[in-house]
Amino acid sequence: MRIRFLLPLLLSSWPIVASQAQRSLPADTLHAPTAVLPGVYADPHIAAYGQTYYLYPTTDGTEGWMSTAFTCWSSPDLKTWKKEGVILDLPRDLTWAKARAWAPAIATKGGKYYYYYSADANIGVAVADKPTGPFKDPLGKPLIAKGAFQGQTIDPMVLVDDDGTAYLYWGQGQCHVVKLNADMVSFDPAAVVEFKPPGYNEGSFVFKRQGKYYLMWSEYDTRDPRYSVAYATATSPMGPFTKAEKNPVLKGKGVVKGAGHHSVLQVPGTDQWVMAYHRFRIPGGNGYNRETCLSPMRFDAQGNILPVDVFEVVKPTRIKRPASSVRP
Template identity: 80%
Template sequence: MRLTSVLFTALCSLASLAASQAQTAPTDTLHAPPPALPGLYADPHLAAFGDTYYLYPTTDGMAGWGATSFTCWSSKDLVKWRNEGVILDLPRDLTWAAKNAWAPAIATKNGKYYFYYSAAQSIGVAVADRPTGPFKDPLGKPLVAKGQFKGQMIDPMVLVDDDGSAYLYFGQGQCHVVKLNADMVSYDPATVVEFKPPGYNEGSFAFKRQGKYYLMWSEYDTRDPRYSVAYATASSPLGPFTKADHNPVLKGRGVVQGAGHHSVLQVPGTDQWVMAYHRFHIPGGNGYNRETCLSPMRFDAQGNILPVLVFEVVKPTKIKKPTPVARP
């Protein structure tokens, strides 16, 4: 009787697992879910400030990636997005670059918001009092200039660690990381660490979870249908990073092609994670016509990133207000 009960429980567990997998691994790969944003946008950086989510993408849809400005989008639930308009216009707001506005990122510190971006194959930084800008150039020159280091000086990303230290990751063809000064707009060039994980091309993104540092990046070229995302881990934000055994963690499938150049967000107050990325526009898209998507990202018990399903969309998720701490 006991054996029969155990067997019945095991069969129920297997049935439940199979049902769960059936829900998250669709067999129909010809009908992809709609993109998160309307229109052509790529290289999305997803962030959360206060009770609001924000997306900072590259404006897409032109040969040669010739965009000249950046927009910001806001949402209360990760599903309905509002266009907050242009937050940085290169010809209007910069003196050193007028085009090739690519791959932005944002970080906050000192009560300010720091917007890092690619322009004219260099990396700039702009500062604002609000996540939606307006952003102003505090330097009047690139933060990282074209040709300053090996590779192409694009695709910035900043990780602010638990102790307030901030680290800038950047580079196409070669990965670089450097600790920023407290002002968030300067660094010591002599301390830049250069390395290239196996398969690394561009779009580095770093985050920390349960004391472990994760470095993610895009492999292949953004015009290649095989464009995908891989990752490595380390015990320090400066590395050395060891590439995980099971990669890539994001790749196209079926009608979804060119899935990559992502960012990752931990929903505040939870261990729920979301990946923002772009794919070729459906139908008929390519490396110049891409659209932004959001999908859940999960970990196993050992902290390995599980494959992200490009046919799974995020559910409406509001940011919960922190529970007040009762005073004695």
């Protein structure tokens, strides 16, 4: 009789035991999620306009990173990406640079879209009426010429704050920030602030959440498997920024190497965040053959960024906006 009562008890406890055992198993670090873009693309900037997501990456695949053009990709749900074509071709569209098209970023203000990019180790800006371009050079020269400031003149990023003021960040080896003029294509060189957070190398990205400004950057060299992302916070977009105690927040693991040079996006109308970044291509990738990935990014109750899992897949997510607020 005791056996009869014992068997149901054992069976009823099985799901609990199995669940506990499953949680204790080591994570699979040998089978990474598929990259979101086909082929080799790096330094992705992610944005959302209207009800569409966009990715603006560097075209990879050449030693020395000798790409000559930029592309744009669009998606309704973060899962299915469509190539919108070439939006800026250096030999065709510029008079001052022909190659080394790197690390773009985009911002919008006043119904215009401003595309900031590296070209031959200068920083340029181009303007369009739509997020898919075509983008045109309004200056006929770099926005920031190489050698104008300390460090390498690459990796621009622009934050448009809640009051409409825009701030430009850039630099490899040294971080810089300056308030842009209202035209979005000029600034006062005397107002540039230079600083270097501990571990900073390149790829600065800034966003604002709940009144706090987050400055993020990549550490090590992009050809180094240890390439990773760290962050600091401030109460002003100009700093000073204090590096968080728990860093990095993005790094490779297992088969994933060289995870870095990222951007982040807040899904409109939510507190859901997504990080776009590159990793060495799988299999056989390196610092010249990288691929673009997406992972969820989360915060704890104190606003600290939690470690990003490079093996976690972003779920399909559509943007929900009132019809009256939707525009290209």
